[in-house]
Amino acid sequence: MSPLLRLRAPSPVALATFIIGLVLTAMLFGLTYELETDKADLDFRRRVEGYVSDLQQGAGDAIASLQAVNQLIASVGEAGQDNFSSFTAPLLKRQPYIRAFSYHRFISSRERAMFEASMRRSHPGFVIKEFGESGWVPAATRSQYLATIYVAPFAEEKFRIGNDALYNPQRAAATWRAVEQGTPSATGIVQTILSRTNVPIFFVVMPLYRSDMPLRTAEERRAAVFGVTQAMFNARDLVGKVLGREALSIPGLEVSVYTAVAGEGEHLAFHHKAEHLEDDSVLSRLRLFGAQTLTVSESFDVGGTVWNIRISGTPATFTYSHRASLLVLVFGLLFSLAVALNRQSAAARAMHIEQLVEQRTVELGRASRDLQLRQRAIEASANAILITSASGPHFAIEYVNPAFTRITGYQSEEVIGKPFDFLCGTDHDQAGAMELRAALNSGTESQAIVRHYRKDGTLFWDNVYVAPVALAGRAATHFVVTQYDITETRRYQAELEFQANYDLLTGIANRNLLRDRVTQALTMAARHDEHVCVAFMDLDRFKFINDSLGHRAGDLFLKTIAHRLKRAARDTDTVARYGGDEFVLVLPEAEDVAESAKVVQRVMQALSRPIPINGKDFFPSCSVGIAVYPTDGEDFETLLTHADMAMYSAKEKGRNTFQFYAPNMNERAAKRLRLEGDLRRALERRELLLHYQPQVDVNSGRIVGAEALIRWQHPELGLISPSEFISLAEETGLIGAIGDWVLRTSCSQARHWEQAGLGKLRIAINLSARQFSQPNLVSMVESALADSGLSASDLELEITESTVMVDVQHAIRTLHELKSIDVHLSIDDFGTGFSSLSYLKQFPIDVLKVDQSFVRDLATDPDNAMIVMSVISLAHNLRLKVIAEGVETAEQLSYLRDNKCDQVQGYYFSKPLPADKFERFLKQELGTEA
Ligand code: C2E
Ligand code: MG
Ligand code: MG
Numbered sequence: 001m002s003p004l005l006r007l008r009a010p011s012p013v014a015l016a017t018f019i020i021g022l023v024l025t026a027m028l029f030g031l032t033y034e035l036e037t038d039k040a041d042l043d044f045r046r047r048v049e050g051y052v053s054d055l056q057q058g059a060g061d062a063i064a065s066l067q068a069v070n071q072l073i074a075s076v077g078e079a080g081q082d083n084f085s086s087f088t089a090p091l092l093k094r095q096p097y098i099r100a101f102s103y104h105r106f107i108s109s110r111e112r113a114m115f116e117a118s119m120r121r122s123h124p125g126f127v128i129k130e131f132g133e134s135g136w137v138p139a140a141t142r143s144q145y146l147a148t149i150y151v152a153p154f155a156e157e158k159f160r161i162g163n164d165a166l167y168n169p170q171r172a173a174a175t176w177r178a179v180e181q182g183t184p185s186a187t188g189i190v191q192t193i194l195s196r197t198n199v200p201i202f203f204v205v206m207p208l209y210r211s212d213m214p215l216r217t218a219e220e221r222r223a224a225v226f227g228v229t230q231a232m233f234n235a236r237d238l239v240g241k242v243l244g245r246e247a248l249s250i251p252g253l254e255v256s257v258y259t260a261v262a263g264e265g266e267h268l269a270f271h272h273k274a275e276h277l278e279d280d281s282v283l284s285r286l287r288l289f290g291a292q293t294l295t296v297s298e299s300f301d302v303g304g305t306v307w308n309i310r311i312s313g314t315p316a317t318f319t320y321s322h323r324a325s326l327l328v329l330v331f332g333l334l335f336s337l338a339v340a341l342n343r344q345s346a347a348a349r350a351m352h353i354e355q356l357v358e359q360r361t362v363e364l365g366r367a368s369r370d371l372q373l374r375q376r377a378i379e380a381s382a383n384a385i386l387i388t389s390a391s392g393p394h395f396a397i398e399y400v401n402p403a404f405t406r407i408t409g410y411q412s413e414e415v416i417g418k419p420f421d422f423l424c425g426t427d428h429d430q431a432g433a434m435e436l437r438a439a440l441n442s443g444t445e446s447q448a449i450v451r452h453y454r455k456d457g458t459l460f461w462d463n464v465y466v467a468p469v470a471l472a473g474r475a476a477t478h479f480v481v482t483q484y485d486i487t488e489t490r491r492y493q494a495e496l497e498f499q500a501n502y503d504l505l506t507g508i509a510n511r512n513l514l515r516d517r518v519t520q521a522l523t524m525a526a527r528h529d530e531h532v533c534v535a536f537m538d539l540d541r542f543k544f545i546n547d548s549l550g551h552r553a554g555d556l557f558l559k560t561i562a563h564r565l566k567r568a569a570r571d572t573d574t575v576a577r578y579g580g581d582e583f584v585l586v587l588p589e590a591e592d593v594a595e596s597a598k599v600v601q602r603v604m605q606a607l608s609r610p611i612p613i614n615g616k617d618f619f620p621s622c623s624v625g626i627a628v629y630p631t632d633g634e635d636f637e638t639l640l641t642h643a644d645m646a647m648y649s650a651k652e653k654g655r656n657t658f659q660f661y662a663p664n665m666n667e668r669a670a671k672r673l674r675l676e677g678d679l680r681r682a683l684e685r686r687e688l689l690l691h692y693q694p695q696v697d698v699n700s701g702r703i704v705g706a707e708a709l710i711r712w713q714h715p716e717l718g719l720i721s722p723s724e725f726i727s728l729a730e731e732t733g734l735i736g737a738i739g740d741w742v743l744r745t746s747c748s749q750a751r752h753w754e755q756a757g758l759g760k761l762r763i764a765i766n767l768s769a770r771q772f773s774q775p776n777l778v779s780m781v782e783s784a785l786a787d788s789g790l791s792a793s794d795l796e797l798e799i800t801e802s803t804v805m806v807d808v809q810h811a812i813r814t815l816h817e818l819k820s821i822d823v824h825l826s827i828d829d830f831g832t833g834f835s836s837l838s839y840l841k842q843f844p845i846d847v848l849k850v851d852q853s854f855v856r857d858l859a860t861d862p863d864n865a866m867i868v869m870s871v872i873s874l875a876h877n878l879r880l881k882v883i884a885e886g887v888e889t890a891e892q893l894s895y896l897r898d899n900k901c902d903q904v905q906g907y908y909f910s911k912p913l914p915a916d917k918f919e920r921f922l923k924q925e926l927g928t929e930a
Contacts, residue, residue, distance in 0.1 A: 011347030014340045021336020028332055032325035041294060048296040048311045051243055055257070055309060058242030059302040062098060063184050063204055065091045066231040069101050070206040073229055078103075081122075084150035092153060097237035099201065100157045103150040104165045105227040109143050123161055131167045139164050146175065146228065165230065170261070171203050177304055178205040179225045180218035186303030188259035189235060189267035200235040200269045202259060204303045235259070235269035248272050252293075253313040260299075260306040269307070384408065384483040386420065388440075390468065390476045394419035395440050398478070407485055409455030420481060423452040423462070436466055443468050443476050449486065460487040503577040505555055506562030514576035514584055518636045521574075521588035522629055528589070532629040533596040535585040535603075536643035537565075540621045540656060542581035544805050545613075553613045560611050561620060568606035570599070583622075584640070593628055593660075600624055600658055608656075621656035623647050632661045645669050652723075671717075676728055678714065683737055687713050690745055691912035694921065695764065695883060695905045698897045703925055705762040705796065707905060708746040709912045710738070730770045739771040740780060747788035747795065749915055754790070758922050762824060764796040769803040773810065778817045785821075796824035798849065801832060804839075812842050819844040826883070831867060840878055848875045852886025855906070859891045869899045876900070 010018075072079075072087050088101040107115045112128060119126035128147045130139035136159075139145055146165040151157040166172040170187040178185035186204045206229045209215055213224035239257050240248065248255070257270035295312035378385050384404035388395040396417050405411055408423060415422070420440070424433050432448035439446030445467040452462045463484040468476030501513035509517065518534065525532045539561065546554035558581065565575045565583060574586040585603060590596045604624060610617035625646025633639040642661040649668070650659035682688055688710060695705035712720040729735040743765055750763035771777065785792055797818060804811035804827065815825055826847035827840075831854050840848075850871055857864045868884070875882045884896050887906030896904055910921060 010340075011344055011351075013347050014344035017343045018336050018340035021332065021339055025329060025332025025336055029325050029329045032328045036323075036325055037292075044294050044313065045296055049298070051247060051255070051311060052296075052298040052300065052309050054242045055239060055307070056300045056302075058238055059300075059307070062095055062231065062233060062238065063186075063303060065095055065098065066101070066184060066204050066206050066229060069103075069231070070208060070229040073103055073227065074208055074211075078105075078149060081150050081154060085152045085154050088152040095241075097234050097241050099232040099234050100160075100230075101150075101152045102148055102157070102160065102165075102230045102232070103227060104146045104230065105149050106225065107145045107147050109141055109145075112141075112145065115147065119162065126162050128164055129162055130164045136163065139167075149227070165228070171205070171230075173261075174203060174205045174303070174305075175207075175228055178228065179207045179222055181304070182207060182209070182215060182221050184303045186259075186305040188261040188305055189269050200267070202233050202235055202269065202305070204231045204233065206230075239270035240272070248274060250274055250313065253311065256310045258308045258310075259302075260308055266308065383485070384462075386481040386483070387469070388420040388479045388481060390440075390443070390478050392441055395479060396420070397422075404483070407454070407460070407483070408452070420466075420479070421450075424450065425453045427451055427453070432464070436464055439466055440479060452483070460485055461490050462486065503562075506559050506577050508562050508566060509574055509576035511576065511578060514574065514578065514586070515636050517574040517576075518586055518639065521586060522635070525588065525629055530588070531590040531593060531596070532639075533585075533587040533590050533593065533600075534627050534629070534639045534643045535587070535596075535600050535658070536578070536625045536627075536640065536647045537583045537585065537604075537622045538624075538647050538651065539581035539583075540623060540651075541802060544802060545618060547807050548805060549613060556613060557611060557618070557620070561607060564606050564609075565603060568603040573599075584643070590628075596626070596628075597658070597660075600626060604656075604658065623650040623653075623656065624658035625650055625661060626658060627661040642666070672724075672728065675714075675717075675720070675725055676732060679712075679725055679728060679732065679734055682712055682714075683734075683741060685715075687715070688738065688741065689713055689914065690742065690749070691914055692749075692763075692918040693905055693912035694910050694918070694925075695762075695903050696909050697903055698893075698901055703759070703761065703922060704903060705764055706750075706918065707764040707766070707798070707912070708742060708749075709766070710742055726768060730768055733770075735768050735770050736774065739768065739774075740784075742766075743781065743784045744787065747784045747790045750794060751788045751790045753919065753922065754794070756919075758919065759926060760794070761922075762794050762796050763790075764798055764824075764826065766798045766828065767803070769800070772799055772803050772814060773807075777814065778821060781818065781823060782821055785823075792822040793824065796826055796847065798826050798828040800828045801830050804843065808839055808842075812839075815844050829885075831871060840874070840880075845880060847881045847883055849883045849885055849905075850901075852884075852906075855884050855886045855892055855896075856888075858895050859889070865895065868896070868901075872899050872901055 068091065069084075069088055072084075076083070084101075084103060092098055092101070105115075107128065116127050128139040128145045129136040131137075144166075148160045148163045148165055151160050166175060168190060170190045174185040174187040184204050184206045187202050189200045189202050207221070207225050208227040208229065209221065209224040210226055214220045215224055235257065239255070243255065247253070251274050254273040255270065256268065256272075258266040259269050260266045293312055293314055295310060297308065297310045299306050299308050301307075378401050381401055381403055384407050385401045386397055386404060387399040388397050397415050397420055400410075400412050400415055404415075421428060421433055421437065424430065427433075430451055432450040435448045436446055436450065445465070447463070447465045450462050450464050452460055454460060463486045465482045465484075466479050469478040469480050470476040501510060501516075502508065503510045518532070521532045524530070542554070542557070545557055558577075561583070562575070562577060565585065569575050569585060570587075572588055574584075574588075576584045576586070578584045585600065587596045587599055604622060607620050607622060610619050612618075625643045625648065627633055627639045627642035627646060629639060632642045642665070645665040645668075646659045646661040649662075649665050650657050653659060689712075690708045691711055692706040692708055694703045695707060696702065697704045710722050710726070712722075712725055714720050726735070729738050746763050746765055750761055753759075753761060767777075774780070781795070781797070785795065799811075799815075804815070818825060824847065825843075825845040826849055827843070827845055828849045829851040830848045831851045848871065850868055854864045854868050854871075858868060859865075872882045881902040883903040883905055884892075884901050885905050887893055887896065887904040887908045889908060892906075893904060893908060910918075913921060
């Protein structure tokens with residue numbers, strides 16, 4: 001858009017210019033117009049004056065002709081009509097506005113008759129006439145007459161011969177004035193016969209004096225006068241002739257001529273008005289623009305008569321008067337407009353430039369603010385920022401921000417000019433540093449993690465970004481280098497990585513890393529056709545340590561185990577903590593499975609050394625299950641599941657042992673899963689039953705008690721032993737209901753036998769760990785006793801050694817509560833736990849049941865025999881009775897008897913029997929006794 005258009009409103013300067021232009025134009029126009037008007041007026045006046053002088057001249061000429069005629073009479077006398085006519089003829093011809101010349105002679109009344117007589121000679125019937133009411137009649141008698149003698153043109157005017165020229169008062173007055181003054185005298189426009197036809201006629205009279213008489217005064221001239229010559233004029237023709245056709249055809253010109261004679265008033269002698277042009281053209285209108293009508297009045301004397309001439313018209317009719325002023329106006333306007341437009345465009349240009357300057361100023365301000373902001377941002381940045389030259393090989397540093405100084409310890413002036421990577425020191429062969437150098441050399445951007453060294457020599461990790469800095473379209477002049485100190489982040493990352501892969505407590509691999517290692521080992525094994533052994537280890541009775549000695553002791557225990565495992569394993573093996581007290585040992589590149597078994601055994605052995613905690617030695621042991629790739633599984637999950645199953649199997653086998661995975665373990669696991677579902681319905685379906693095993697007094701050989709042992713009559717699987725479902729019942733919580741059923745059923749049974757007179761029998765019931773910790777245990781027992789009617793002293797509750805050892809304080813409390821209602825209490829499976837002997841004093845118990853594992857090898861293992869013997873003597877010291885379990889042979893019985901064991905229980909006497917069979921057995925025994 002042009003600047004002119006952009007500026008819509010007129011600028012003040014342009015407006016002022018235009019107004020001044022207008023004013024000047026108007027002034028100039030006015031001036032020119034006035035000059036023109038004046039000139040036109042002047043022209044007009046000059047013309048009109050010309051006309052007037054022409055008229056005067058014309059009148060003068062006419063009078064001169066009359067003078068010539070007068071002269072003729074004066075010099076020649078009355079020379080006859082013919083002479084008069086011929087003399088005047090050329091004059092009349094030349095001056096057609098003269099209607100007639102005439103000569104008159106004064107005739108006194110005395111002379112009249114003689115005169116008339118003499119005239120009758122040439123003019124028969126001549127008589128002096130006067131104009132009366134009935135036309136021309138012989139003149140009345142007067143003292144004097146002025147008779148007409150000659151007339152020319154005679155043919156037209158001959159009727160005037162003899163007429164008294166004094167009959168008309170106007171003519172008479174002019175005559176006497178002429179006579180007295182001796183000059184030609186004119187009348188005004190007279191009323192003659194002719195004038196009735198509306199022809200403006202006037203007469204000029206010239207006196208003729210006798211030459212011998214004095215003419216000094218009017219009297220003398222009156223006395224000397226003898227006649228007059230007259231000329232009759234047509235005023236209209238005179239004026240018309242003198243002005244000419246040309247003058248009279250000027251459009252709009254109006255000419256009026258009046259004669260004025262004292263005492264007569266004015267008479268119109270001539271009037272003419274030319275029509276305006278019927279022209280509507282622009283030019284003609286322009287010509288008449290501003291035209292004014294001017295009237296010029298002049299007077300002059302014609303034979304003592306005043307002629308008033310009035311000429312009016314528009315000066316413009318002579319000259320086009322206002323051309324110049326109109327031109328001035330038009331050009332002035334155009335010029336003003338042009339100059340104003342020029343000013344306007346200049347103003348618009350100026351404004352445009354002003355706006356540009358303003359805009360640039362704002363932009364510059366903004367740019368400089370932006371620049372300052374960026375500068376401040378760079379200086380405020382928490383990360384080190386460097387600007388280096390783009391010229392190799394050093395790419396010298398040109399700027400560093402305060403963060404650089406803060407991080408590296410180098411002041412700005414110490415580093416300016418140094419190579420961009422001087423922070424690497426002598427460590428410049430790092431991959432990251434080389435990558436950055438390559439990027440700078442090729443002028444591209446890049447990022448790398450680099451080891452840098454502070455001024456004090458300490459190492460830190462920098463994540464470095466380099467980017468070329470170039471102005472649009474040019475080659476890079478600088479590089480901007482940003483350094484992020486990621487030392488902390490790396491440390492944190494490493495920590496996270498460690499946490500993700502290592503067990504925090506023990507510092508050995510965790511599940512994550514285990515999975516990686518196993519997967520890795522499997523890949524390698526697949527490639528080299530090797531075996532991989534995965535050993536799943538579960539610490540035996542760790543829960544007990546943790547619960548009884550506290551978590552710190554438990555942690556210490558686990559740490560020690562982990563440490564021992566690590567040391568015992570080979571470098572290529574992986575030791576991982578899988579969770580809780582579970583560890584996994586991975587043995588890759590196993591050529592021989594037997595070899596791996598040896599390694600596992602060695603590891604187990606290494607673990608078994610006692611661990612001193614709180615001043616006491618604990619003997620750790622573990623159960624281990626082993627799964628082998630590729631036979632037992634081809635992936636981590638399968639191998640681990642199978643190893644876990646094998647571990648369970650090892651546990652069932654009696655702990656502190658290892659077991660290879662066998663496919664039937666899988667079935668057992670599946671069976672366990674199925675049993676879980678069935679067990680829930682077993683109670684309602686009355687599938688549970690109790691068998692009773694007699695307890696025999698060693699000395700008397702009498703049955704003193706019976707242990708109730710649960711069985712499950714499964715509709716499809718047959719009779720299932722408690723070792724297969726009690727732990728399941730514990731896990732599922734079903735043990736509560738089952739335990740209650742056992743309690744009530746056995747109490748009722750005992751009471752029944754008692755009432756049946758089968759003797760006094762103490763019934764023993766097994767309490768599982770979970771039952772033992774049930775809060776309502778005591779009330780449950782009381783209720784069962786009350787409902788059955790059995791006395792409390794006839795009920796014995798068996799709690800395994802490991803159960804009481806889970807939480808000794810709680811065990812002591814619970815045992816006391818149970819004791820308070822007077823039931824018998826026994827510790828079952830005694831000898832399998834650790835260090836429990838010291839607590840025995842605090843337990844309010846009645847019986848110790850020596851575990852059958854000791855009894856089994858009594859005859860062959862002297863150690864076991866020693867243990868049994870010490871347990872018996874210890875129990876007796878504590879006033880406890882001792883029952884030996886699992887007595888199968890007479891030898892065992894005799895050894896126990898020799899060592900003063902109180903009671904025995906075992907197949908040697910009887911297997912556990914259903915109630916009816918037990919009853920029969922009981923009656924049989926009673927019978928033999930009896
Ligand atoms: P326990 O209390 O130690 O029971 C003795 C176990 O030894 C019984 O196994 C019994 O049949 C077996 N036994 C007895 N004499 C001999 C022998 O001369 N030789 C051999 N080899 N074994 C003998 P059973 O009935 O299979 O019970 C196993 C365990 O299940 C019991 O060990 C007990 O801890 C638990 N149990 C049994 N019934 C119940 C119950 O009603 N409630 C709870 N909580 N646990 C029970
Ligand atoms: Mg028992
Ligand atoms: Mg037992």
